[in-house]
Amino acid sequence: MEQIHKTLRDAKGMRWLVLILVSFTMLCAYYLTDAMAPLQERCQTSLSWSATDYGFFTSGYGWFNVFLLMLVFSGMILDKLGVRFTGVLSIIIMIAGAFVKYWAISGHVDGTFEMHLGSYQLLAPTAKSAVVAGLGFAIFGVGCEMFGITANKAVVRWFRGKEMALAIGLNTSTGRIGTALAMFTPVPLVNMTGHLSAPVILSLLLLCIGFLIFLLFGVLDKKLDKEEAAAGISSDDEFKFRDIIDIAKNKAFWYITALCVLFYSAVFPFIKFATNLIVQKFGISDTFAGYIPALLPFSALLLTPLFGSMYDRRGRGASIMVLGSLLLVFVHLLFSIPSLNNLYIAVGLVMVLGVAFSMVPSAMWPSVAKIIPENKLGTAYAMVFWVQNWGIMGVPLLIGNVLDKYCISGHVQKMVDGKMIEVTQYNYTIPMLIFACFGGVAILFAFLLKHEDAKKGYGLERPNINK
Numbered sequence: 001m002e003q004i005h006k007t008l009r010d011a012k013g014m015r016w017l018v019l020i021l022v023s024f025t026m027l028c029a030y031y032l033t034d035a036m037a038p039l040q041e042r043c044q045t046s047l048s049w050s051a052t053d054y055g056f057f058t059s060g061y062g063w064f065n066v067f068l069l070m071l072v073f074s075g076m077i078l079d080k081l082g083v084r085f086t087g088v089l090s091i092i093i094m095i096a097g098a099f100v101k102y103w104a105i106s107g108h109v110d111g112t113f114e115m116h117l118g119s120y121q122l123l124a125p126t127a128k129s130a131v132v133a134g135l136g137f138a139i140f141g142v143g144c145e146m147f148g149i150t151a152n153k154a155v156v157r158w159f160r161g162k163e164m165a166l167a168i169g170l171n172t173s174t175g176r177i178g179t180a181l182a183m184f185t186p187v188p189l190v191n192m193t194g195h196l197s198a199p200v201i202l203s204l205l206l207l208c209i210g211f212l213i214f215l216l217f218g219v220l221d222k223k224l225d226k227e228e229a230a231a232g233i234s235s236d237d238e239f240k241f242r243d244i245i246d247i248a249k250n251k252a253f254w255y256i257t258a259l260c261v262l263f264y265s266a267v268f269p270f271i272k273f274a275t276n277l278i279v280q281k282f283g284i285s286d287t288f289a290g291y292i293p294a295l296l297p298f299s300a301l302l303l304t305p306l307f308g309s310m311y312d313r314r315g316r317g318a319s320i321m322v323l324g325s326l327l328l329v330f331v332h333l334l335f336s337i338p339s340l341n342n343l344y345i346a347v348g349l350v351m352v353l354g355v356a357f358s359m360v361p362s363a364m365w366p367s368v369a370k371i372i373p374e375n376k377l378g379t380a381y382a383m384v385f386w387v388q389n390w391g392i393m394g395v396p397l398l399i400g401n402v403l404d405k406y407c408i409s410g411h412v413q414k415m416v417d418g419k420m421i422e423v424t425q426y427n428y429t430i431p432m433l434i435f436a437c438f439g440g441v442a443i444l445f446a447f448l449l450k451h452e453d454a455k456k457g458y459g460l461e462r463p464n465i466n467k
Ligand SMILES: C[C@H](N)C(=O)N[C@@H](CCCCN)C(=O)O
Pocket: 145, 148, 151, 152, 168, 171, 172, 175, 264, 361, 365, 385, 388
């Protein structure tokens, strides 16, 4: 009988099974990434964190990726040692980071910390628990980003020439489920258990399950390797330093990277402050306020695969990115208007932001694979993520500082655990204008990318599926 499937990746069921296996860990990783976001005010009352402390801790995610170039090394490891090794390593790193974070916020660390270089103050007095939690988040961030590029490369390997953008979209969507869960489960979990660290413990458990599931992916991926070797399909995976130079010479690569850092700087850090924004601007308790930002990943999780599938079948990747960036600016500008403080408006704006947050990622990540050849893809994704991490790290710091310096609108007394505590109130107009500015510049790079594609013919406006 004639052999129908040449390799495992030609079997549709296998491809989708692989996607499920790779995506579950994504959910776990994204849950922990945002699990502290609804707890900003709780950190203020339980750990005495200011907005600056919270911003400092949040920025921790990018410290090692950015300053120690861990992301660049991750890309090299990925292209040299492959998706299986890198995936396992990344999950172990995430578990280690999550543990440190748990330690820091579960009452083991007290006092403040400051750092000087001679007479120059490098770090103003910061809650020690925020510093240690930031270190844990920094370790976790290395693993999480390493896993992100690994997942991208694994999905491209299994889906190239097939439903690539849909698959990347679904993988991203699974991550969004994690983000959505992180928006509305932490406060009830803390209320139920009485422990601020309960969501982190849950994440640790989820990551251990993710580890086991990823091992199953490893078995299938190894089988694919063997089949490809037997069929004489070579995977030219070896990393060479020249790859970095080749990638860096590509103009379209830099446009997409600039678009990435600007777009994500206006979304991920926004998520970190969104619950508090809703509490402050729309006057509802943090228990319910987290449900509104949760709509963002919810709508994105439904729409990302939809736009991915549109891109696969109809093309128009560059145009999707332009439109997504326009929507982003529209939303942030409206959020910045103080008189627009009706809750329905907040819900509507978050939903529209969800559309933008679906359009740009669903087109951006498959587009990188059209600009850069597969054997350099791990390094290319790592370089994009590295630049993006500057934003993920720097913007929360910026916003936290801006809030404490320019946006304090008053103080209120709140009853927490039977004690009256003073809670600082913030006006979010300036932070929202900052987010809108990032979006404005992102539009410019989206247009530049579209223009470069028209010139060089990368096919960003063409469908991904080979007919
Ligand atoms: C935070 C991370 N560096 C990132 O950029 N995540 C993206 C891309 C995920 C691609 C998953 N296949 C996101 O949109 O979450």
